[in-house]
Amino acid sequence: MPSDVRELLRDAEQRLATVGVVSARADAEVLLAHALRVDRSRLGVLLALRESVEPGTFEHLLDQREQRVPLQHLTGRAGFRELDLHVGPGVFVPRPETETVAQLAVDETRRLVAAGEFPTVVDLCTGSGAIALAVATEVPRCAVHAVELDPMAHAWARRNVDEFAPRVDLREGDAATAFADLDGEVDVVVSNPPYVPPGAVPVDAEVAHHDPEIALYGLGDDGLLVPRRVVAAAARLLRPGGYVVVEHAEVQERSAREMFSASLWQDVGSHRDLTGRPRTTTARRR
DSSP: EEEEHHHHHHHHEEEEEHHOOTHHHHHHHHHHHHTTOOOGGGHHHHTTTTTTEEEEHHHHHHHHHHHOOOOOHHEEEETTTTTTEEOOOOOOOOOHHHHHHHHHHHHHHHHHHHTOOOOOEEEETTTTTTTHHHHHHHSSSEEEEEEEEEESHHHHHHHHHHHHHSSEEEHHHHHHHTGGTTTOOOOEEEEOOBBBBOOOOOOOHHHHHHSSSHBBBBOOOTTOHHHHHHHHHHHHEEEEEEEEEEEOOOHHHHHHHTTTTTEEEEEEEEEOTTTSEEEEEEEEEO
């Protein structure tokens, strides 16, 4: 039976809010627009005209969102900077805070291009390919390489690379040993590696139950075993003066800086995300 769009959204918002979805109204609108196959902005017109719609597909999506299936899994898309990436089960959904990580890599790459260079950029632990593709699409005059260990995540990255920037060199493998053919030749290494400490189960059900563990837990007592391997790989890959960008948890700022305490690093810096929390550490290869 057709339902009034206004009532449909109001009821959906209430249902999602009841189960703890913080962005209940926004999620309801995104799901309804997805079900109707229209832009979200079109809903305003339907509301103004008091249009009625068949709620079937929307009800199915809403039922799943009530069970805390990630919104991005239901729509199959995740916005990241200028991109609308393909995502789903088996790949880490890129977060807004990682956009500031990508910005640091983009800024350094642009600086090098402005200086007349053709930079080489490597994204370790690429996941969906978000950071690599942000650099490749926003700074076309560079060579971008990316690697992902998990086969399922790599498949999602391949889909995104094929659609948005086929020139990106995407490989399946271990970030610690990848790109031996580029040793000492890379200008920028960037990574959003797994870094959640053992036992620190994410609060949000969407993360705890749906993001792959391999993309969350960084191993070791402090969750920084994988990030340390990334830093070691960066030391191998970067040319003198090369720049590395590594994401980490807000509580790991001090430990992250200590990863760059060796004499081969200089200009170590901490950077905050959009919420003002320490999120990234950068350094240069001496």
